[in-house]
Amino acid sequence: MRLKRLKLRDFRNYERLDLEFPAGIIVLAGANGAGKSNLLEAIHYLSYLKSFRTNRDREVVRYSCPLALIEARLADDDERPFDARLVLKSGKRHVRLNGNDITRFQDFIGRLHSQFFFPGDLTLLTGDPTLRREVLDLELLRLKPVLLPVYQKFRNALKQRNSVLKLLYPQPGRRHNRPVDLLKALEAYTEQLIGAGVAIMRERRGITKVLNEQFVPLYARLAPPEGESVSLRYLSAVPLEPDDQLAANYRRLLSESQETEASLRFTTVGPHRDDLGFILDGERDLKRYGSQGQQRSAALTFRLALAALSRQRLSDDPLLLLDDALSEMDDERKQRLLAICRQHRQVFITSASQREVDLISPLATVVYTVEDGLLAPAGSGQ
Numbered sequence: 001m002r003l004k005r006l007k008l009r010d011f012r013n014y015e016r017l018d019l020e021f022p023a024g025i026i027v028l029a030g031a032n033g034a035g036k037s038n039l040l041e042a043i044h045y046l047s048y049l050k051s052f053r054t055n056r057d058r059e060v061v062r063y064s065c066p067l068a069l070i071e072a073r074l075a076d077d078d079e080r081p082f083d084a085r086l087v088l089k090s091g092k093r094h095v096r097l098n099g100n101d102i103t104r105f106q107d108f109i110g111r112l113h114s115q116f117f118f119p120g121d122l123t124l125l126t127g128d129p130t131l132r133r134e135v136l137d138l139e140l141l142r143l144k145p146v147l148l149p150v151y152q153k154f155r156n157a158l159k160q161r162n163s164v165l166k167l168l169y170p171q172p173g174r175r176h177n178r179p180v181d182l183l184k185a186l187e188a189y190t191e192q193l194i195g196a197g198v199a200i201m202r203e204r205r206g207i208t209k210v211l212n213e214q215f216v217p218l219y220a221r222l223a224p225p226e227g228e229s230v231s232l233r234y235l236s237a238v239p240l241e242p243d244d245q246l247a248a249n250y251r252r253l254l255s256e257s258q259e260t261e262a263s264l265r266f267t268t269v270g271p272h273r274d275d276l277g278f279i280l281d282g283e284r285d286l287k288r289y290g291s292q293g294q295q296r297s298a299a300l301t302f303r304l305a306l307a308a309l310s311r312q313r314l315s316d317d318p319l320l321l322l323d324d325a326l327s328e329m330d331d332e333r334k335q336r337l338l339a340i341c342r343q344h345r346q347v348f349i350t351s352a353s354q355r356e357v358d359l360i361s362p363l364a365t366v367v368y369t370v371e372d373g374l375l376a377p378a379g380s381g382q
């Protein structure tokens with residue numbers, strides 16, 4: 001994937017931007033508040049139809065302006081060009097692909113495939129497991145869109161089962177006095193939950209394994225030779241091995257959790273409670289024991305591993321959007337990260353530090369200086 005041209009109108013502090021971008025490493029240098037992250041945010045917006053910083057669409061429209069526009073000419077990895085366009089107006093999104101209006105956003109998301117890293121991405125590691133499940137599921141669905149009905153089936157079974165639990169236990173720990181029909185319904189939804197749940201756990205375990213095959217060597221390339229190792233592990237309360245026992249294990253755990261379910265009145269085991277673990281040196285939880293720099297390295301490597309997997313499986317090398325990715329890394333790691341970046345088709349990387357910019361410049365195709373929402377090639381004196 002490559003971004004060939006970008007046009008912005010009234011997006012954050014960009015009143016007008018019309019610019020062509022080459023392949024390779026593109027550096028956005030500039031002081032705090034210049035608009036470096038804003039530019040990456042715009043590209044990310046077109047990719048995911050949401051910001052990496054806010055849930056409020058209005059925030060990204062330039063102060064006092066009625067609408068914001070992001071328009072891009074892109075080329076996929078076979079050099080087939082396509083145009084994507086997004087207008088944000090009155091809190092609504094209007095999307096076009098090659099001039100055609102798009103009404104179902106799922107037809108659009110992922111067309112401009114990007115992977116990003118920004119300082120807040122550390123919450124991917126340290127935050128709620130929901131975030132990690134979401135990333136895994138998004139990637140699974142990208143690789144295997146046929147799984148969508150399985151997810152729908154699981155969500156539906158879970159919702160219904162939880163409703164039945166609430167009816168069956170009108171108050172925590174106290175069962176309905178005529179529970180027969182409710183128990184039958186519970187049993188039916190339990191079977192549906194197990195059917196779809198087992199499929200999801202299997203797929204997630206599978207994708208964690210292939211992602212880990214990308215992640216481990218990438219992390220090793222980033223860390224010093226004798227440094228720490230980090231790996232990924234799918235974590236579930238349900239014993240995942242042996243595989244042919246998975247459904248039986250899930251059923252057993254559900255039946256063992258009856259008491260908890262009676263007091264909490266919702267389903268407490270299954271893929272909706274699982275997690276993706278980042279494991280330090282084979283045994284410890286990185287989010288508890290890792291240093292800030294190690295955690296940042298791992299969050300970044302995770303995005304790089306997703307990009308590598310996409311390249312391997314879909315022959316699609318996503319745009320890399322790296323916002324302030326080098327800070328807090330020691331000099332060795334910076335160099336190693338840049339070596340990895342060079343192997344990608346197009347990488348946008350921001351920095352507010354002249355020292356960092358000097359480090360990246362020899363490897364970059366172009367360096368832009370950003371100032372007040374304007375970009376000028378560095379050294380052009382503009």
Ligand SMILES: Nc1ncnc2c1ncn2[C@@H]1O[C@H](COP(=O)(O)OP(=O)(O)OP(=O)(O)O)[C@@H](O)[C@H]1O
Binds near residue numbers: 032062063
């Ligand atoms: N909706 C908006 N309209 C106009 N300007 C905005 C809007 N939202 C944010 N800004 C401005 O954008 C600037 C922040 O830009 P950005 O986050 O891209 O900075 P940056 O170059 O990444 O800085 P840093 O190095 O600190 O990360 C702020 O000055 C802010 O006032």
Ligand SMILES: [Mg+2]
Binds near residue numbers: 036037
């Ligand atoms: Mg920034």
